[in-house]
Amino acid sequence: MGMQEPTFLILTALAAGPKHGYGVMQEVSELSSGRVKLRPGTLYGALDRLTEQGLISVGDEEIVDGRFRRFYELTDDGVTALEDEARRLSHNAAAATARLKQRPA
Numbered sequence: 001m002g003m004q005e006p007t008f009l010i011l012t013a014l015a016a017g018p019k020h021g022y023g024v025m026q027e028v029s030e031l032s033s034g035r036v037k038l039r040p041g042t043l044y045g046a047l048d049r050l051t052e053q054g055l056i057s058v059g060d061e062e063i064v065d066g067r068f069r070r071f072y073e074l075t076d077d078g079v080t081a082l083e084d085e086a087r088r089l090s091h092n093a094a095a096a097t098a099r100l101k102q103r104p105a
Contacts, residue, residue: 006036007046010024010050011081014072015082018072018073020069024072055081056072058070
């Protein structure tokens with residue numbers, strides 16, 4: 001069974017490098033063309049879960065304008081999981097496209 005879309009998008013958002021929570025929220029919205037909008041509680045719950053699963057880790061922490069920022073990054077296991085899921089989705093999309101081409105006109 002594959003990943004849920006928000007998990008896939010969070011990992012994808014972190015694929016290019018570390019981001020803080022708000023940056024992840026913005027990137028997920030952009031990647032999904034605005035379809036997926038994570039609220040802070042949902043996002044941080046997911047980030048905690050992904051950290052516990054070893055797919056991401058906490059990198060740097062800093063205070064900016066009096067606000068605490070924690071940066072998250074993919075682990076090697078996270079990279080592997082994202083690669084596997086991207087391959088699975090690509091395979092499924094190719095299969096669907098091939099079947100649609102077989103439909104009678």
